[in-house]
Amino acid sequence: MRAMVLRRPGGPLVLEDRPLPRPAAGQVRLRVTACAVCRTDLHLLDDELPGIRHPIVPGHEIVGRVDACGPGVELASGTRLGVPWLGFTCGTCSFCVRGEENLCDAARFTGYHIDGGYADYVLADQRYCFELPQELDDAHAAPLLCAGLIGYRALRMAGPAERLGLYGIGAAAHILIQVARHQGREVFAFTRPGDRPAQDLAQSLGASWAGASEERPPQELDAAIIFAPVGTLVPAALRAVRKGGTVVCGGIHMSDIPAFPYAWLWGERQIRSVANLTRRDAVEFLALAPRIPVRTTIERHRLEEANLALERLRCGVLAGAAVLTLDSDSTR
Numbered sequence: 437m438r439a440m441v442l443r444r445p446g447g448p449l450v451l452e453d454r455p456l457p458r459p460a461a462g463q464v465r466l467r468v469t470a471c472a473v474c475r476t477d478l479h480l481l482d483d484e485l486p487g488i489r490h491p492i493v494p495g496h497e498i499v500g501r502v503d504a505c506g507p508g509v510e511l512a513s514g515t516r517l518g519v520p521w522l523g524f525t526c527g528t529c530s531f532c533v534r535g536e537e538n539l540c541d542a543a544r545f546t547g548y549h550i551d552g553g554y555a556d557y558v559l560a561d562q563r564y565c566f567e568l569p570q571e572l573d574d575a576h577a578a579p580l581l582c583a584g585l586i587g588y589r590a591l592r593m594a595g596p597a598e599r600l601g602l603y604g605i606g607a608a609a610h611i612l613i614q615v616a617r618h619q620g621r622e623v624f625a626f627t628r629p630g631d632r633p634a635q636d637l638a639q640s641l642g643a644s645w646a647g648a649s650e651e652r653p654p655q656e657l658d659a660a661i662i663f664a665p666v667g668t669l670v671p672a673a674l675r676a677v678r679k680g681g682t683v684v685c686g687g688i689h690m691s692d693i694p695a696f697p698y699a700w701l702w703g704e705r706q707i708r709s710v711a712n713l714t715r716r717d718a719v720e721f722l723a724l725a726p727r728i729p730v731r732t733t734i735e736r737h738r739l740e741e742a743n744l745a746l747e748r749l750r751c752g753v754l755a756g757a758a759v760l761t762l763d764s765d766s767t768r
């Protein structure tokens with residue numbers, strides 16, 4: 437099978453021909469039809485995450501068809517499943533026991549600790565796979581598996597905010613705008629200065645205002661979610677939220693947050709991060725998405741073009757999400 441492999445820090449990904457992996461007990465092997473490209477994949481490439489083992493196959497927004505089952509798994513061949521970032525939790529640590537499996541001390545993540553979906557086939561623990569909304573084809577469903585799920589969790593952490601600011605209008609925000617509007621919230625979209633395409637996308641999806649990240653919105657925000665990995669956005673967002681408001685950092689990595697006056701935090705404003713997802717998040721969000729219904733804007737690339745897709749994400753020229761599509765089945 438083909439796989440795009442990160443052999444060393446900094447990359448680029450290298451196309452390899454690998455033997456078909458055999459599913460162990462509890463695992464399924466999926467024939468990958470689509471895998472979305474996430475900002476986290478860039479952090480992996482840039483060696484910005486702790487404990488990366490090389491070589492690793494990135495990709496944690498995987499849609500595929502069951503092709504083989506390991507002992508103890510009974511799924512019909514051809515069943516469509518999605519594989520998200522959360523690939524394994526221990527079930528016994530204090531976090532798992534409290535229902536916070538996203539914080540599990542022994543968690544393993546797809547495309548980071550476990551070979552991911554930038555390949556023709558992938559192995560996954562069946563307990564961490566999900567059925568996907570029928571309404572979306574494989575390529576359009578793939579971004580739900582991280583951009584959608586992490587965005588949904590970040591929205592929950594933002595609390596019952598009526599006026600919500602989103603910093604960084606990429607894959608996650610373009611889904612989250614639709615969720616927030618469905619819930620009756622007003623959305624304010626912040627982009628890099630002059631990024632008209634992203635601002636237009638946000639407004640076409642229902643944002644009532646779009647502007648540059650250093651601008652103050654026309655009204656005070658109840659909460660803001662930062663998806664761009666840019667630490668200077670934290671004080672900027674704090675200044676845009678009202679007293680008692682919350683700033684949620686949605687990414688796994690961010691450049692350093694500059695010092696800022698305590699007065700900007702004063703007034704019971706909060707800053708918090710969102711880490712990973714729980715399976716409950718996935719069940720809830722994947723049930724909600726077709727009711728909205730969430731539509732994803734995607735740019736398709738072939739598997740061999742993974743480096744190009746990553747570079748386009750890095751440069752900020754993507755509208756919505758990049759998705760690697762692996763065969764003709766990916767349209768259904």
Ligand SMILES: [Zn+2]
Pocket residue numbers: 474475476477496521582583
């Ligand atoms: Zn991701």
Ligand SMILES: [Zn+2]
Pocket residue numbers: 525526527528529530531532533537539540541542543
């Ligand atoms: Zn645990």
